[in-house]
Amino acid sequence: MIDHHPPRVNRNHPTAETLFTAVLILVAIVLLLVLPAPWDVIFFAGALVIGSFEIYYWWRTVRGRRVQTGAEALIGARGRVTAGCHPDGEVWVEGARWSAHCDAGADPDDSITVVGRDGLVLIVEPR
DSSP states (O other): OOOOOOOOOOTTSOOHHHHHHHHHHHHHHHHHHHSOHHHHHHHHHHHHHHHHHHHHHHHHHHTTOOOOOSGGGGTTOEEEEEEOBSSEEEEEETTEEEEEEOTTOBOTTOEEEEEEEETTEEEEEEO
């Protein structure tokens, strides 16, 4: 039997920004412990300043965005057809299986884009 489900996306893994910040903190602590007297404090302070700017930058970037949840957040998302949509079927979008309606029709494994929703049924179009 062929599995038509795409691999599940793990959204709980750390992002590049989080890893960069963690490495920056680790380097700052190591430099504080390893470098001789005036340089340890200078490099530690520099790392704190850089980290502070990074936190401020991301705070400014995300503070005005609205949180989107539920089916509304799926509009514009891409996915794959798991059960043929002629016109009704199932699709795999953002790690979950959804009932879908596709006027143009789509076969299993076709790529789709979510263009709307009707209750808990996604309206999709083939890509």
